[in-house]
Amino acid sequence: MSGSSARKVTQSIAVIDIGSNSVRLVVYESLTRSLAPVFNEKTLCGLGREVQTTGLLAADAVQKALASLRRFRALCRVMKVGRVHAIATAACRDATNGPEFIAEAERICGAPIEILSGQREARLSALGVVSGVHRPDGIVGDLGGGSLELVDVRGSRVGSGQTLPLGGLALQDISQKSLKRAERIVKAELSGIAQLAGGRGRTFYAVGGTWRALARIHIIQSGYPLKVMHEYSIPAAEALGFLQRLRRLAASDMLADIETVADARRPLLTYAALVLEYILRIARPKAIVFSTYGVREGLLYEKLPPEQRNQDGLMAAVRVLNQLRSRSPRHADDLIAWSDRLIRVAKVKETADERRLRHAACLLSDIGWRAHPDHRGEQSMDLVINGHFGAISHPDRAFLALSIYYRYAGLNAENEAPQAVRGLVSPHMLERARLLAAIFRVGHLVSAAQPGVLPATQFRSVGRKLQLVLDPRIVDLAADRVGNRFKQLARLLGRSGTIVKR
Structure with missing residues (x-):
């Protein structure tokens, strides 16, 4: 070996x-x-x-x-x-x-x-959410077969946990399979729970396989375009209506026809829906977010040294993809610094969250080079939008995927991205994805994705003109194709664009 x-x-x-x-x-x-x-x-x-x-x-x-x-x-x-x-x-x-x-x-x-004690299980579930959700703020609820754990989380701060005998199997056992009796038990157990009192207007993070099964049913019934379960979000009011419909289906024995859920888990769906419905009624959160990160991920997150726990989960994941799939991983850091300079010189307004996503997109911008040129856009978009990583919402996932799609497919109307993906982002973020793609198309073309080239360039703003200034040692890298792409980038910024020698 x-x-x-x-x-x-x-x-x-x-x-x-x-x-x-x-x-x-x-x-x-x-x-x-x-x-x-x-x-x-x-x-x-x-x-x-x-x-x-x-x-x-x-x-x-x-x-x-x-x-x-x-x-x-x-x-x-x-x-x-x-x-x-x-x-x-x-x-x-x-x-x-x-x-x-x-x-x-x-x-x-x-x-x-x-x-695990109940409090220990609650803490690990919360740590799992901390590791897999960017800046969480709300109540974590982990529904297992035997118990329900509830714990408040704000950023990386985890409150004290509460455990209740409301897991699907436990509730089925205690109620002797009577839904009316189960409802009385749930109502009694959840009333006055301190962890739910602070949930109003915040997020409820649902952890556990049976709750994920509910989310899977909702995804299918609503025709939602993504199949990624982690951070799938439902507004609380919509979730209440869905849960009530699900309980009516259970009463008519129609849940037996749901093929997307394992046979052994199907009988527990009604109890899981019942518990979630009462949590929403009592805590009154703004939305449910389903988390595939739970106790196991929390256990391993706890074992990381502090400097790794403090890393941004999304950035850590895309750095791994950059290392595995890019022609020259170091070029991505050049691209981050290069786009930083452009944003500053062109005076593009950018929030901290937008800056984070731009840096993540830079790290993903060369992941499709091994694919056939005709299919790089679609394959890269699919890889990003279905990627196994956390700390990113579904709209932000779609934004990153669109940025990389347009980077490969181009910005012409005939190469437009699918409406199902575009519909997940706001008009502002769609335009921003196109802008990032234009930046990548210039940066990768002028440098051939090799490190050390982009630092030999700078941006200059002269009135309404945006200039890309090249050091003499790389001036021969300029050509009509590079110039045309830079003009396209400048137009997206409301400028005219030229390439000049320093």
Whole structure:
């Protein structure tokens, strides 16, 4: 084995998550600010389906979970995973035979299993949202099979957590599958919860597989153009109507026809909808945002050194893509500085968030070079808009995708981007995406995407004229094609454009 292969093996890290409904293994390439899952598998075991009434993990569920853990241990061995972290949640901490199960599970896994307290689970869920959402502000709710955790989060500050026995399996068990009884239990449990009192006008971050299943149904029914679940957002008023319709479907047994949801999770949808509906009524947030980042991501985020935790999650992710896919990754930093100078000289108004997205777009601006020239725009747009990274809203995702699409496809009307994607951004951001594309088309053409060229140029504003000034040593890089693209860029800025020698 080579030295680089050995390093890769020891860098990989896995999380085994023993939940009340599912048992899951996720293997990540390494412990980093931008987690890259290389393997993800779950088994819906239903460990917590009888805990509330019998106090026990069901015997058949235990055997199914242990069989899955044996496979997970073998997978980790085959994949040569460097480190394995294992956690268990509500069912294992509440069941009287939980310690016996955990002892056997630890023997199989060959690793200690941390049984999370309710507050610890809430904190890790919140940290997952902190790691995956840019500047979150609201209430995190993590609905598992056995419990619901609620915790307030503002930026990187996480409040104290509250845990309630309102997970789908637990609620089904306590109510003896009576929805009317379940509704009374939910109403009683959620009334007076301090974590919900501060939710008005903010965001509710929904974490957990069953809530994600609800979001998937909403995406399909609404014809939403993106299939990315992370940071899918629904206005609270619209969500209430959707949840009420879903409950009516459940009453008429029509939920059984929903093929997008796993059979084992389908019976829990009604309970998940019920809990979410009452949370919205009590907390009165402005919107629900669904997060695929939760306990597992929070656990690994917590293990990062402070300087990595403080990194922007989006910028960390696009830097990885830049390293993997660009012809010369260092050129992207030249492009960032070059576009900074243009924005300053041309006096383009720009917010801090717009500047962040421009820098991210610079790092993504060369990711499509290996594709066929006729398809670089579409393929790059698809890669960005469906990319596995967080800390970015869906409109901002679409903005980045459009910037890279126009960079490759050009700005002519016949090469217009699909309306479904354009419809996700405001008219202002659509024009800004076209401006960034024009910047990239000049910068990459004049430099051939090689580092060290753009620093030998500068911008000059003379009245309504914008000039691109080249050092004598690179003046031969100027040509009609570069000049035409620069004129196009200048027109988007309301200027005329020329290239001159210093």
